Amino acid sequence: MSPLRPAPPRSLAFLVSTLILLLLSARTADAGPLATEFAYPDLVASSILYVDTGGAFLESRNRAFRAAVTNPGKQQDRFYLAVLHTPSATVVWSANRAAPTTSSGSVNLTAQGITVSDPNGTVLWSTPSPLRSPVTALRLQDSGNLQLLGAGNATLWQSFDAATDTLLPGQPLRAGACLAAAASAAGLAEGDYRLAVTAADVVLTWQGSTYWRLSNDLRSYKDRNVAVASVSVNASGLFAVAADGGPVFRVDLAAAAFPVLKLGYDGRLRITGYPMVNSSASLGGDFLAPANDCDLPLQCPSLGLCSTAGNSSTCTCPPLFAASPSTPGACIPGDGSTLASPASCQSNNSTVPVSYLALKSQAAYFATKFDPPTMAGLNYTACRGLCTGICTCLAYFYDTSSRSCYLVREKLLGSLYLSSSASALGYIKTVHSPQNGTRNSKSSSANRTVPIVLPSIAAFLLVAVIAWYACWRRMRKNGKKKKAKSSGVKQAYVGRKKPPSWDTGNADADDDDIVVPGMPTRFTYAEIATITGNFGTKIGSGGFGSVYKGELPGGEGLIAVKKLEAVGVQAKREFCTEITVIASIRHVNLVRLRGFCAEGSRRLLVYEYMNRGSLDRSLFGRTGPVLEWGERMEVALGAARGLAYLHTGCDQKIVHCDVKPENILLADGGQVKIADFGLAKLMSPEQSELFTTMRGTRGYLAPEWLSNAAISDRADVYSFGMVMLELIHGRKNRGEQTDNNVAIIGGSGEQLSEWPSGWSSAAAASTPSGASCSGDEYFPMVALELHEQGRHLDIIDARLEGRADEAEVARAVRIALCCLHEDPAQRPSMAAVVRMLEGTVSPPEPRVEALGFLRLYGRGYAVPTTSLVAMAGTSGSAGTPSSTAGASQLTDSLQGVSEPR
Numbered sequence: 001m002s003p004l005r006p007a008p009p010r011s012l013a014f015l016v017s018t019l020i021l022l023l024l025s026a027r028t029a030d031a032g033p034l035a036t037e038f039a040y041p042d043l044v045a046s047s048i049l050y051v052d053t054g055g056a057f058l059e060s061r062n063r064a065f066r067a068a069v070t071n072p073g074k075q076q077d078r079f080y081l082a083v084l085h086t087p088s089a090t091v092v093w094s095a096n097r098a099a100p101t102t103s104s105g106s107v108n109l110t111a112q113g114i115t116v117s118d119p120n121g122t123v124l125w126s127t128p129s130p131l132r133s134p135v136t137a138l139r140l141q142d143s144g145n146l147q148l149l150g151a152g153n154a155t156l157w158q159s160f161d162a163a164t165d166t167l168l169p170g171q172p173l174r175a176g177a178c179l180a181a182a183a184s185a186a187g188l189a190e191g192d193y194r195l196a197v198t199a200a201d202v203v204l205t206w207q208g209s210t211y212w213r214l215s216n217d218l219r220s221y222k223d224r225n226v227a228v229a230s231v232s233v234n235a236s237g238l239f240a241v242a243a244d245g246g247p248v249f250r251v252d253l254a255a256a257a258f259p260v261l262k263l264g265y266d267g268r269l270r271i272t273g274y275p276m277v278n279s280s281a282s283l284g285g286d287f288l289a290p291a292n293d294c295d296l297p298l299q300c301p302s303l304g305l306c307s308t309a310g311n312s313s314t315c316t317c318p319p320l321f322a323a324s325p326s327t328p329g330a331c332i333p334g335d336g337s338t339l340a341s342p343a344s345c346q347s348n349n350s351t352v353p354v355s356y357l358a359l360k361s362q363a364a365y366f367a368t369k370f371d372p373p374t375m376a377g378l379n380y381t382a383c384r385g386l387c388t389g390i391c392t393c394l395a396y397f398y399d400t401s402s403r404s405c406y407l408v409r410e411k412l413l414g415s416l417y418l419s420s421s422a423s424a425l426g427y428i429k430t431v432h433s434p435q436n437g438t439r440n441s442k443s444s445s446a447n448r449t450v451p452i453v454l455p456s457i458a459a460f461l462l463v464a465v466i467a468w469y470a471c472w473r474r475m476r477k478n479g480k481k482k483k484a485k486s487s488g489v490k491q492a493y494v495g496r497k498k499p500p501s502w503d504t505g506n507a508d509a510d511d512d513d514i515v516v517p518g519m520p521t522r523f524t525y526a527e528i529a530t531i532t533g534n535f536g537t538k539i540g541s542g543g544f545g546s547v548y549k550g551e552l553p554g555g556e557g558l559i560a561v562k563k564l565e566a567v568g569v570q571a572k573r574e575f576c577t578e579i580t581v582i583a584s585i586r587h588v589n590l591v592r593l594r595g596f597c598a599e600g601s602r603r604l605l606v607y608e609y610m611n612r613g614s615l616d617r618s619l620f621g622r623t624g625p626v627l628e629w630g631e632r633m634e635v636a637l638g639a640a641r642g643l644a645y646l647h648t649g650c651d652q653k654i655v656h657c658d659v660k661p662e663n664i665l666l667a668d669g670g671q672v673k674i675a676d677f678g679l680a681k682l683m684s685p686e687q688s689e690l691f692t693t694m695r696g697t698r699g700y701l702a703p704e705w706l707s708n709a710a711i712s713d714r715a716d717v718y719s720f721g722m723v724m725l726e727l728i729h730g731r732k733n734r735g736e737q738t739d740n741n742v743a744i745i746g747g748s749g750e751q752l753s754e755w756p757s758g759w760s761s762a763a764a765a766s767t768p769s770g771a772s773c774s775g776d777e778y779f780p781m782v783a784l785e786l787h788e789q790g791r792h793l794d795i796i797d798a799r800l801e802g803r804a805d806e807a808e809v810a811r812a813v814r815i816a817l818c819c820l821h822e823d824p825a826q827r828p829s830m831a832a833v834v835r836m837l838e839g840t841v842s843p844p845e846p847r848v849e850a851l852g853f854l855r856l857y858g859r860g861y862a863v864p865t866t867s868l869v870a871m872a873g874t875s876g877s878a879g880t881p882s883s884t885a886g887a888s889q890l891t892d893s894l895q896g897v898s899e900p901r
């Protein structure tokens, strides 16, 4: 490499790069023809013409950025027009990613724009043409934005509008646009990873399958339910903002004057903070998404089973698969067959028989975690048939409980991760090479006859369970005298037949704890602190306590942790008994309890996360999009199904007692779930007495709470009727000013419990109810009167602007009013309500005489109720007010009952 000998191209490149480094570190002020801030037509630049500055021909005024013709991968045939962040020597934008030029290729700045061409003049890339006016200058701003200026300094084009894989502060990425990662470290050509901004979220995808969502990231915080217009980074973090400029999602990051967001060629989103725009060293503590290696689609290429151990991850092969001899980390079928490949679909369309290898139940595929199923409502056979019928389908995942079918139709299969909660089982398509038909006994081609497969699976399971149990016992024995129960986030405990006797902290007999996947996990407090980031993201609070967002390790998803903050604490044994009951209740319309913690006096409940928060936010929120009529009826149906299941579907009838919009949670994909059922039982005896007197929330409380009548499931039906009216009307049934007991702590509100304000410790914030109510009208009375006059379209939410079918509205109003009948026996059961909502049964005409109390209440509503305090005072101690609720008394009581006593 003597500089005296003629330098071959490679060493020339070496010289050039050395030169760049020298120039950068020396920061010579007089670096050849390097222009500052502005360059003017007609300019020709190439790496050779600007060899003194390493191809750079324009520098920003603050010297932090340069526009250059450069080869970041140091390859002679891959030169790009790029904007470099000079202190860190990174490319922040590039023009001709898809078509690199050579060292002698030129960049021409003319009045028509910029072109990049190869040495024989072929244009490889150009700014859009024609431009609105002739170019007067090229400007490199201090922000790193490269602009073409026209007459009057109008911006004709700018690099900030054509982001590649990097976002700089002040550079928004608009909804519908995306960043595309480079394919490799060496070049800038586009690879398969994308960061896309949608109206609802910010997502990372690989070959079209989602592997990360901002909304699902533990560190993100959702401010409101409105459409995302763009995403950007600034000194305080990452923001997805709405069209009005206010944040929808945000991730607060350590303050850094100059954060750089880049989607790496490895598929990882990284935000690196620099203390100044001209600093070369970052602050450290980069934001990484996804945070875990095993959440990357290709961490273990092609079917490797990724597991995290400490800070690193390892790849193993699932049962029935063997390590690929050619690709490290990849797996191939262990039976000598080969994986189906899309490539074979073009060349050879003879119908090769395919078979499937089943994955074990805990091996989950990244795409089934975020993407909706390819098809829902299919049976297993149909799902398999679908995959078999599509040559490019490489595998399918089937979830029996939700009848969801996911087809994997990518160029290749990604990695698997271990998850005890994934409910979809995977089946990998394999093709048998015709020559080698020999199969060993392990080959479990799914086409085999059932009589052989079933016993062997059963035997295998039995052996596995026995081996595992023996192993586990040994571990317990060998383990130090640690508290066995706190031993692992992934372990789940459940009693066999009767509730387990977890309890008292003594060494338990071994058979106290049987671990069965799927039952609620028992966590230690320290574990919960870890998975919630030390209770860092509070998403709501209510009468039972505060709610925090968290994420289970190992890709098991987001959770909402409810910290019961009530005074009296139920004894551990009873608490655990109730937990077992609540957790055993599973229904698609009920929020699932995933785990709990009972440690000392601490009681925490771990629920699945519902990303759209509670119904009141979507229904009454001023800012979000209006819930359409169809969506409202879907919500009503989902909530009704959940309640019907509580009333009739499980062993023990459960009366919710607190049905209201705040306890109906929504999530993407139209999910509707009832929250907080069964919680009444978690209170200590003295507390539950208090609870009995205060159960429910005013406005939704059935009249029988005030009389001696027994409380039955029809009390929930009444509350549901009130919720139905609110769904129809889009407003709280009660006026605004008296309704001040909703505590919202922003966020993607979970279980935001409305509770009498005096009892809740949370500050009573003003209600989020939208729709400044037109006065103090009691809406159920208004609805009844409009119904009698047949003016159903006048009942619906004005924001719908009439987008509802009158017959449907009439039906919904009839159902709601029937639920409000004063006599519980005259209300339909929830199961009947479900059938009416489904349309299989038409709702009966509401009995007007059974609704007269609504009028009474409606009339008394605006009148200041002086007897309220007295009423509350007398009825408080017993919990079952003994008054026989005359009509006027009833009016008062309805308002007064939930006041603290």
Ligand SMILES: *[C@@H]1O[C@H](CO)[C@@H](O)[C@H](O)[C@H]1NC(C)=O
Pocket: 044, 106, 107, 108, 115, 117, 121, 123
């Ligand atoms: C760019 O400029 C060079 C030198 O003037 C010229 O030879 C080449 O044809 C130009 N290319 C284009 C596309 O204008």
Ligand SMILES: *[C@@H]1O[C@H](CO)[C@@H](O)[C@H](O)[C@H]1NC(C)=O
Pocket: 118, 119, 120, 122
């Ligand atoms: C341009 O030159 C390259 C070699 O430098 C050659 O491979 C390419 O075919 C030429 N293109 C045209 C359009 O002549």
Ligand SMILES: *[C@@H]1O[C@H](CO)[C@@H](O)[C@H](O)[C@H]1NC(C)=O
Pocket: 152, 153
């Ligand atoms: C364009 O911008 C430059 C630099 O900011 C300024 O000197 C010049 O006056 C501007 N021209 C017009 C027409 O605004």
Ligand SMILES: *[C@@H]1O[C@H](CO)[C@@H](O)[C@H](O)[C@H]1NC(C)=O
Pocket: 233, 234, 235, 236, 237, 239, 241, 245, 246, 247
């Ligand atoms: C960053 O952007 C968000 C959203 O536009 C804004 O609320 C916040 O104040 C900005 N922070 C800084 C330091 O500019």
Ligand SMILES: *[C@@H]1O[C@H](CO)[C@@H](O)[C@H](O)[C@H]1NC(C)=O
Pocket: 276, 278, 279
């Ligand atoms: C960065 O810029 C600041 C002023 O903007 C200057 O004081 C500092 O010396 C610069 N640092 C480097 C490394 O150039």
Ligand SMILES: *[C@@H]1O[C@H](CO)[C@@H](O)[C@H](O)[C@H]1NC(C)=O
Pocket: 347, 348, 349, 350
């Ligand atoms: C594949 O199918 C196409 C039409 O479907 C046919 O024209 C072609 O000959 C087939 N190729 C082979 C190898 O069978």
Ligand SMILES: *[C@@H]1O[C@H](CO)[C@@H](O)[C@H](O)[C@H]1NC(C)=O
Pocket: 379, 381, 382
């Ligand atoms: C699966 O569904 C198909 C139609 O979708 C039906 O023909 C078939 O009988 C079903 N199979 C089973 C086992 O239910």
Ligand SMILES: *[C@@H]1O[C@H](CO)[C@@H](O)[C@H](O)[C@H]1NC(C)=O
Pocket: 433, 435, 436
């Ligand atoms: C078939 O198997 C034999 C040995 O088992 C091996 O030598 C041969 O290469 C295989 N043929 C193919 C096409 O895989």
